[in-house]
Amino acid sequence: NKKVSGPPDSEAREIQTAAVVGAGVMGQGIAAANVKRRIPVTLGDTSAEAIARGVQGVITEVSYNKETKKPDAQRALDFLPLLNGTENDAEVAQADIVIEAIYENAEAKRALYAKLEPQLGEQAILCSNTSTIPITELAHGLEHPERFCGLHFFNPVRQMPLVEVIRGKQTSGDTIATAVAYAKVIGKSPIVVQDGPGFLVNRVLLPYMNEALLLLESGASIKAVDKAAKSFGMPMGPIELYDTVGLDIALHAGKVMHEAFPDRVVPSKILPAMVEAGRIGKKADKGFFDYM
Ligand code: CAA
Numbered sequence: 001n002k003k004v005s006g007p008p009d010s011e012a013r014e015i016q017t018a019a020v021v022g023a024g025v026m027g028q029g030i031a032a033a034n035v036k037r038r039i040p041v042t043l044g045d046t047s048a049e050a051i052a053r054g055v056q057g058v059i060t061e062v063s064y065n066k067e068t069k070k071p072d073a074q075r076a077l078d079f080l081p082l083l084n085g086t087e088n089d090a091e092v093a094q095a096d097i098v099i100e101a102i103y104e105n106a107e108a109k110r111a112l113y114a115k116l117e118p119q120l121g122e123q124a125i126l127c128s129n130t131s132t133i134p135i136t137e138l139a140h141g142l143e144h145p146e147r148f149c150g151l152h153f154f155n156p157v158r159q160m161p162l163v164e165v166i167r168g169k170q171t172s173g174d175t176i177a178t179a180v181a182y183a184k185v186i187g188k189s190p191i192v193v194q195d196g197p198g199f200l201v202n203r204v205l206l207p208y209m210n211e212a213l214l215l216l217e218s219g220a221s222i223k224a225v226d227k228a229a230k231s232f233g234m235p236m237g238p239i240e241l242y243d244t245v246g247l248d249i250a251l252h253a254g255k256v257m258h259e260a261f262p263d264r265v266v267p268s269k270i271l272p273a274m275v276e277a278g279r280i281g282k283k284a285d286k287g288f289f290d291y292m
Pocket residue numbers: 060061062064066069131153154155156158159160202205235236241244245249250253
C-alpha cells in the first residue's frame with residue numbers, strides 16, 4: 001500500500017482489478033480507460049445484448065490506431081484478455097474497485113448496491129458515477145458507507161481528464177485516497193469535492209446548458225447559440241454538448257437540479273419532448289443534430 005496525497009492520515013489501497021456495472025456510453029468509456037492502463041476490468045450489465053454491445057464498444061475504442069484512424073485487429077487481440085463481460089454479480093464483486101454506471105435513479109442504484117455489497121471483498125471500494133445524486137443519499141442502507149464514494153467521469157471519457165471524487169458524509173479518508181490514486185493510475189485528473197446535488201461541475205454546467213434551451217424557447221436559433229459559445233472559447237456549444245452527454249441523461253440530471261435548486265434551474269420543455277421523440281443525442285445518431 002502506497003501513501004498518496006489525499007486526506008491526512010489516509011492510506012490508498014492498491015487497485016489491481018476493476019469492475020464497471022452498466023455497459024452504456026459511460027461504462028464503456030470507464031472500462032476502456034482501465035484496459036488502456038492494463039488494469040483487468042469486468043463489465044457487468046443485465047442482458048447478454050447490453051454486454052455484447054458494451055464489450056464491442058470498449059474494444060473498438062481501445063484498438064483505435066491514431067495513424068490509420070481505424071480500429072487495429074492486433075491491438076484488439078492484445079487488449080481483449082483484459083476485458084470480461086458478465087451478467088453475474090459474483091464476478092463483478094471480485095474486483096478491488098466496483099464502479100456503478102447505471103441510469104440516474106437512486107432506487108435502482110441502491111438496489112444494485114444491496115445485491116453487490118455482501119459479495120465484495122473486505123478491502124474493496126464501491127463508487128458511483130452519478131452525475132448529480134448526492135452520495136450520502138445513495139449510501140443509505142449500505143453496511144459499509146465508509147467504503148463508498150462518488151467517482152464521476154465526464155463524457156467523452158477518452159478525452160475528458162477530469163474526475164470528481166465525491167466524499168459522502170460517511171466516506172473514509174482511505175476510500176478517498178484510494179479513489180484518487182486509482183483515478184491517477186487510469187490517466188485521469190481527480191479533484192476531491194464535497195457532496196451535494198450536482199457536486200461541483202454540474203452545479204455550474206447544468207444551469208448553463210439549461211439556459212441555452214431557454215434561449216431557444218425565446219426564439220434564438222441552435223446555430224446562433226452554439227456559435228456564440230464557441231466564439232467565447234468553449235470547445236463545443238451547449239446544444240451539441242446536450243447531444244454528447246445524451247438528452248435522456250441530461251433530463252434526469254436536470255430534474256435532480258431543479259428539485260434541489262428550484263429558484264435557479266427552470267426546466268426547459270424542449271428536453272422531455274426530444275427524449276419522447278427518441279432524439280437522445282449522438283448515441284442514437286440523432287439529437288438536436290443528425291449524426292448518420
Ligand atoms: N482513441 C484515440 N484517439 C481517438 C479515438 C480513440 N478511440 N477515436 C478518435 N480519436 C482521435 C481522432 O482521430 C482525433 O485525432 P486527430 O486530432 O489527430 O485528428 C482526436 O481523437 C480528436 O477527436 P475529435 O475530433 O472528436 O476531438 P475534438 O478536438 O473535436 O474535441 C471534445 C472533442 C474533446 C469532446 C471537445 O469538443 C470537448 O471538450 N467538448 C466538451 C465536452 C464536455 O464538456 N464534456 C462534459 C459533459 S458533462 C458529462 O459528461 C456528464 C454529466 O455529468 C452530465
